[in-house]
Amino acid sequence: MSADHHAKPNEPRIIRPDDIDPHHRWDRPLQAPGHTQVDFEERVNFRRLHDYRLARTRAALAQSGLGALLCFDQHNIRYITSTVIGEWARDKLTRYALLTGNGDPYIWDFGSAAKHHRMHAPWLHHDHCRAGLLGMRGAVGGDNELFVQAAKEIRSLLDAEGVGDMPLGLDVVEPPMLFELQKQGIEVRDGQQTMLMAREVKNIDELTLLNMAAAMVDGVYQDIAEALKPGVKESEIVALATGRLYEMGSDCVEAINSISGERCSPHPHNFTDRLIRPGDQAFFDIIQSFMGYRTCYYRTFNVGKATGPQRDAYRRAREWMDRAIDLLKPGVSSDVVARALPTAEDIGFASEMDAFGLNFCHGLGLGLHERPLVSRLNSLAHPIELKSGMVFAVETYCPASDGVSAARIEEEVILTPDGPRIISLYPAEQLPIANPY
Numbered sequence: 063m064s065a066d067h068h069a070k071p072n073e074p075r076i077i078r079p080d081d082i083d084p085h086h087r088w089d090r091p092l093q094a095p096g097h098t099q100v101d102f103e104e105r106v107n108f109r110r111l112h113d114y115r116l117a118r119t120r121a122a123l124a125q126s127g128l129g130a131l132l133c134f135d136q137h138n139i140r141y142i143t144s145t146v147i148g149e150w151a152r153d154k155l156t157r158y159a160l161l162t163g164n165g166d167p168y169i170w171d172f173g174s175a176a177k178h179h180r181m182h183a184p185w186l187h188h189d190h191c192r193a194g195l196l197g198m199r200g201a202v203g204g205d206n207e208l209f210v211q212a213a214k215e216i217r218s219l220l221d222a223e224g225v226g227d228m229p230l231g232l233d234v235v236e237p238p239m240l241f242e243l244q245k246q247g248i249e250v251r252d253g254q255q256t257m258l259m260a261r262e263v264k265n266i267d268e269l270t271l272l273n274m275a276a277a278m279v280d281g282v283y284q285d286i287a288e289a290l291k292p293g294v295k296e297s298e299i300v301a302l303a304t305g306r307l308y309e310m311g312s313d314c315v316e317a318i319n320s321i322s323g324e325r326c327s328p329h330p331h332n333f334t335d336r337l338i339r340p341g342d343q344a345f346f347d348i349i350q351s352f353m354g355y356r357t358c359y360y361r362t363f364n365v366g367k368a369t370g371p372q373r374d375a376y377r378r379a380r381e382w383m384d385r386a387i388d389l390l391k392p393g394v395s396s397d398v399v400a401r402a403l404p405t406a407e408d409i410g411f412a413s414e415m416d417a418f419g420l421n422f423c424h425g426l427g428l429g430l431h432e433r434p435l436v437s438r439l440n441s442l443a444h445p446i447e448l449k450s451g452m453v454f455a456v457e458t459y460c461p462a463s464d465g466v467s468a469a470r471i472e473e474e475v476i477l478t479p480d481g482p483r484i485i486s487l488y489p490a491e492q493l494p495i496a497n498p499y
Contacts, residue, residue, distance in 0.1 A: 082121060086265070088450075088479055092273050097274070106353070111267035115142065116167070121260070122260035123231075126231065126256045127229065129228025129230065130161060130225050130228070131233075131253045131256060132158060132232050133158060133159045134155050134235050135234050138257045142161050143167045145175075155235065156172075156195055158196075162219070162223040162224075162225045168192065171193070172193070176193045177191075177193075196209060196236065197238060213245065213248075217243075230243065230253075231254075233253050261427055263449055263452060268355060268427065271355040272356075272474070272476075275312075275351060275357045276357055276486050278352060279307075279350070279357050279359045281310065282307060284488070287497075290365055291365065291366075291496070294338045296322055296336050297334065299338075300318045303318050312351065312352060316349040318349065319331060321346070322338050322342045322345075323467075326343055326345065326467050329459060340499075342467075343375075346361055349430060354428045356427070356428070356429070360472035361472075361490055362376060363495070368495060369467075375468060376471075376492075378460045379470065380490070380491065382458040383471050387456055387475055387482050388482070390423070390448065390475055390482040391477065392449055392477055393448065394448045395445045396436045396446050397441050397445035399436050400445075405417075405438065414437070420457070420459035421437075421458050422435065423437070423457070424455050425452065426453045426454065427453060433446075450479045453474065453475070453477070
């Protein structure tokens, strides 16, 4: 990355987005290598990945009018610091990271984790890996001293790095921490949009990790297709998929939707112990991550056989899918894609709010839902320009005319300079029949 060498000591360093090399080779197939590193070919370069993510954050920060970013969102912390202590930390709001326009990342963690970072994360300054503890969402108790101490420490660092008089961007936080920052005279603004802007364009290492994660789900769907027989429970499919993913190296199976038969319409977004029956339409969503990079990957099957209404619902969902994907090109405005998606009325809902999440596109990366998000609910009024290096999960849903069944398809798509490249490769052009009679 390059900085503005004419910047004054107390001014944020300016990093131009064009100076951040994503190292794409669009003329080559995207790798789906093994999970180990080898000495005879380059796979994922994790130090290049860290440098890229930090440079993207610096560039977004320099353009934001903020002096620093304070992050409690685990995806933002990982993006800035390349540290993680597992899914346990996702909802605790006790880890946090700070990045000023003039400085390098700070990370506050459980004391033992901070010591581990100092030993094993040489890309971070030794004294920037600090022990920290806040309220753990109220579990620590009524004593406010932890928040007071943390806010004072952050104020001191902002002053030391020359940005104490500038606004602080914050993503998510416990209210007591917000109040203490304000008592320290810090102007707090929304920093989540700044971080999402940084994260929206992926480099080659991120694309490779997303492709590796998708390849794992390709294999799980083969297992599901073979196991999908009458008498199997929805929950057993979840157990099968979860076990296989962890065997293949997943670091987090966040959620698996497993939905069949009369539960398909309306979409309940969960699973039960319902028994799979002959002729069921059944769909699944596998949400998991490899090295933090997530999948959101639906497939629909029929069990043994399919009816005309089931086939028709699948055909329509596929047509909507293909129409949207064809429009995913750099330079296209997101409202153009949104208009190609079916309306709420097309699938039997009264409003776009009622139908939200059934036919839309969302960014995919360290977070399950990243920028940009394209739907009729938001994109017609607030369009943005699509860029090369963005990654989308494109989802369509169509209820069948039988009033029970429904088709749900999702493709993961990378935007290349020449257009969309699909990385979710389990066949979905035609309705798959699992274990046909």
